[in-house]
Amino acid sequence: MPAQRPRPSAADGASDPGTSNDKVSALETFRSHPEDGVLTTDQGVPIPHTDDSLKAGERGPSLLEDFHLREKITRFDHERIPERVVHARGSGAHGFFQVYRPLTELTRAAFLQDPAARTPVFVRFSTVQGSRGSFDLARDVRGFATKFYTTEGNFDLVGNNMPVFFIQDGIKFPDVVHAVKPEPDSEMPQAASAHDTFWDFIGLVPETAHHMMWLMSDRGIPRSFATMEGFGIHTFRFVNAEGQWRFVKFHWKPLAGIHSVVWDEAQKINGMDPDYHRRGLWESIEAGSYPEYELGIQVFDEAQADAFPFDILDATKIVPEELVPVERVGRLTLNRNPDNFFAETEQVAFHVGNLVPGIDVTNDPLMQARLFSYLDTQLTRLGGPNFHEIPINRPIAPVHNHQQDGFHRDTINTGKANYFPNSIGGGCPVLAPGDQGYVHVPEMLQGPKTRERAPSFKDFFSQASLFFHSLSLVEQQHLVSALRFELGKVQRATVRERVVNEILANIDIELARAVGPAVGVPNVERRPARDAGPPVDQGLAASAALSQLSNPGQTVAGRQVAVLCADGVDAAAVEQLTAELAAAGVNAEVVSTFLGPVQGAGGGALEATKMFSTVGSVLFDAVYVPGGATSIAALRDGAAAVQFVKEAHAHYKPIAASGEGAELVRAAIGMAAQAEPASAGGDPLAGVVLAETDTATLGQDFLAAIARHRFWERDQTQQMGSSVRP
Numbered sequence: 020m021p022a023q024r025p026r027p028s029a030a031d032g033a034s035d036p037g038t039s040n041d042k043v044s045a046l047e048t049f050r051s052h053p054e055d056g057v058l059t060t061d062q063g064v065p066i067p068h069t070d071d072s073l074k075a076g077e078r079g080p081s082l083l084e085d086f087h088l089r090e091k092i093t094r095f096d097h098e099r100i101p102e103r104v105v106h107a108r109g110s111g112a113h114g115f116f117q118v119y120r121p122l123t124e125l126t127r128a129a130f131l132q133d134p135a136a137r138t139p140v141f142v143r144f145s146t147v148q149g150s151r152g153s154f155d156l157a158r159d160v161r162g163f164a165t166k167f168y169t170t171e172g173n174f175d176l177v178g179n180n181m182p183v184f185f186i187q188d189g190i191k192f193p194d195v196v197h198a199v200k201p202e203p204d205s206e207m208p209q210a211a212s213a214h215d216t217f218w219d220f221i222g223l224v225p226e227t228a229h230h231m232m233w234l235m236s237d238r239g240i241p242r243s244f245a246t247m248e249g250f251g252i253h254t255f256r257f258v259n260a261e262g263q264w265r266f267v268k269f270h271w272k273p274l275a276g277i278h279s280v281v282w283d284e285a286q287k288i289n290g291m292d293p294d295y296h297r298r299g300l301w302e303s304i305e306a307g308s309y310p311e312y313e314l315g316i317q318v319f320d321e322a323q324a325d326a327f328p329f330d331i332l333d334a335t336k337i338v339p340e341e342l343v344p345v346e347r348v349g350r351l352t353l354n355r356n357p358d359n360f361f362a363e364t365e366q367v368a369f370h371v372g373n374l375v376p377g378i379d380v381t382n383d384p385l386m387q388a389r390l391f392s393y394l395d396t397q398l399t400r401l402g403g404p405n406f407h408e409i410p411i412n413r414p415i416a417p418v419h420n421h422q423q424d425g426f427h428r429d430t431i432n433t434g435k436a437n438y439f440p441n442s443i444g445g446g447c448p449v450l451a452p453g454d455q456g457y458v459h460v461p462e463m464l465q466g467p468k469t470r471e472r473a474p475s476f477k478d479f480f481s482q483a484s485l486f487f488h489s490l491s492l493v494e495q496q497h498l499v500s501a502l503r504f505e506l507g508k509v510q511r512a513t514v515r516e517r518v519v520n521e522i523l524a525n526i527d528i529e530l531a532r533a534v535g536p537a538v539g540v541p542n543v544e545r546r547p548a549r550d551a552g553p554p555v556d557q558g559l560a561a562s563a564a565l566s567q568l569s570n571p572g573q574t575v576a577g578r579q580v581a582v583l584c585a586d587g588v589d590a591a592a593v594e595q596l597t598a599e600l601a602a603a604g605v606n607a608e609v610v611s612t613f614l615g616p617v618q619g620a621g622g623g624a625l626e627a628t629k630m631f632s633t634v635g636s637v638l639f640d641a642v643y644v645p646g647g648a649t650s651i652a653a654l655r656d657g658a659a660a661v662q663f664v665k666e667a668h669a670h671y672k673p674i675a676a677s678g679e680g681a682e683l684v685r686a687a688i689g690m691a692a693q694a695e696p697a698s699a700g701g702d703p704l705a706g707v708v709l710a711e712t713d714t715a716t717l718g719q720d721f722l723a724a725i726a727r728h729r730f731w732e733r734d735q736t737q738q739m740g741s742s743v744r745p
């Protein structure tokens with residue numbers, strides 16, 4: 020008999036493996052459902068342990084002989100054809116990277132030596148959960164994968180927009196992805212983590228706590244690809260020409276700052292423009308407002324790593340910037356859109372194992388599984404072993420070896436010598452001299468062959484708490500709302516209860532109290548989480564770098580402003596302001612009740628490129644209402660313009676007005692103020708730039724407001740941190 024898929028846990032608590040920490044309960048589950056059988060490999064071999072890969076020592080590298088790990092990952096890799104099994108929805112761009120100074124003392128990597136050299140790159144941004152055709156503003160992790168076409172071969176930095184990952188060992192990747200993807204019986208919900216299987220996994224696997232907090236924070240709903248950070252996540256190694264090595268963590272720091280939308284906007288954007296991020300990337304590049312990021316590195320040696328209050332091989336941990344500052348060592352500029360989506364963005368194949376001399380991996384057990392997975396999954400997705408010949412994957416460095424044949428072979432090998440060593444082919448290709456070729460760090464390995472998690476990995480909550488306590492009050496409040504939304508969608512009370520009491524309460528009891536009662540868990544109490552070790556003092560109460568509010572950025576290039584106009588508008592004022600915005604890289608679009616020319620009050624015309632029935636305020640970062648008595652009268656007659664301003668205001672966005680435009684803004688804000696309870700307090704005019712008569716500083720003031728992005732102080736409920744902060 021083929022092995023059966025284990026029965027989904029029954030609704031009755033008795034068979035729920037999560038009702039007790041006692042491992043005996045799993046056995047009871049088996050006894051009550053013997054037909055489900057024990058966990059086995061595809062060959063029917065019983066498996067007693069599926070949470071850790073087989074390693075040389077509890078902190079050592081994974082072993083190739085781990086047939087269970089390889090089978091589990093191989094089966095997972097080939098689950099979807101031809102869509103990527105994760106990160107299916109992507110958007111790509113070409114660009115270049117330039118290092119600021121030679122990093123010779125740290126690494127021999129060729130592309131990190133010469134500040135004058137431009138290394139071509141291709142970047143693919145992605146969401147993780149949804150299908151290729153899903154919407155961009157899902158609450159999700161974003162992939163940030165960069166292929167550097169260096170003179171010594173391709174280096175891929177395959178990262179995400181959050182610095183930690185859900186799990187510590189790659190053998191659990193199929194589990195976490197199965198849990199977050201649409202449920203297997205109904206294929207629902209699409210591109211969303213707000214469902215029972217995801218939160219069931221979170222409650223049962225507390226190592227996910229830290230990443231879960233990042234996902235629930237505003238980082239899960241970025242404003243654009245240009246306003247999010249990137250992280251290599253794992254600890255890598257830099258190796259210099261002398262063979263000396265040090266640990267390194269990679270960061271991408273966006274010059275446009277770190278900014279998000281609010282959840283209400285995200286939901287509306289998904290309906291109004293499901294391609295919002297993809298379109299933003301495309302249009303910014305077409306407009307010459309190139310997304311730019313600085314490469315940051317945190318470099319530390321073994322002695323430092325040993326002294327950290329966490330394990331640097333654990334991908335659920337960050338190295339706080341207070342502990343090791345980030346040095347910004349180069350710049351990535353995205354300046355060219357793909358010519359063909361399929362040929363480039365779809366067919367690009369990233370691989371954590373695409374390394375160049377001077378950069379090496381570590382024994383992080385998550386990374387070790389990735390080193391196997393990418394090439395394996397791409398064999399199926401890209402139809403055979405020759406996908407490195409597809410133009411987007413081809414290195415600029417010459418390729419010479421004896422690999423041959425297979426599906427879709429492009430290279431026509433010549434001659435008879437297809438083996439090494441050979442004499443009849445002149446011995447070619449010859450081996451790279453030792454000081455030029457890729458040499459792995461000769462690390463000493465020892466330890467028993469074991470499936471174990473190192474005790475140094477067991478502190479699941481300290482950094483989740485650090486993250487929460489590093490957020491501003493308004494960011495904490497957003498996180499609480501996100502948790503209420505997500506858990507509010509979970510149907511099983513036991514799942515909600517476990518997340519509140521075993522996960523949130525261990526991160527921060529006030530956080531659990533802010534969430535629990537709203538999601539049907541009135542009795543909030545801290546309960547021990549499965550397999551969790553004692554908390555380890557992280558040595559700092561908060562880390563400024565973790566709050567988006569402390570990262571506003573250096574440029575507003577790429578932001579979008581709606582200019583609300585009707586016939587009779589003060590066209591001269593619009594032209595003046597839009598010129599000032601354009602000089603800063605901000606794109607202004609005339610929005611009206613119709614497309615085409617809008618007549619100016621004193622002659623001339625503006626071109627309306629958007630109309631109220633096709634766009635909403637959620638698609639813009641800010642609004643400008645110019646004067647012109649006839650224009651304002653017409654806009655106030657229809658509800659759309661007033662609603663547009665009102666909604667932008669409710670989303671805390673900058674608003675500017677000149678001349679009679681101020682009347683419309685006041686009316687809209689008045690309506691917004693009436694809609695809020697008076698006790699909400701706050702300053703409704705924060706971030707509202709009204710220039711009724713004197714417009715001399717309008718552009719400058721408006722640009723400063725756009726740089727702030729949002730004005731939370733408009734509404735005191737957005738400062739409700741006192742109820743969640745310890």
Ligand code: HDE
Pocket residue numbers: 092096103104105106109143144145161162163164177178179184188189190192250251252253334367368369384385386388389392393394396397
């Ligand atoms: Fe991936 N991941 N991943 N991943 N990943 C893939 O490769 C995998 C992980 C990341 O735009 C797949 O070609 C395993 C961490 C990005 O094309 C697959 C594990 C991080 C992309 C795969 C991880 C990532 C992928 C699916 C746990 C952040 C999209 C399609 C051990 C550092 C790249 C493909 C693109 C894609 C496996 C964990 C980032 C199945 C087994 C951690 C950005 O091979």
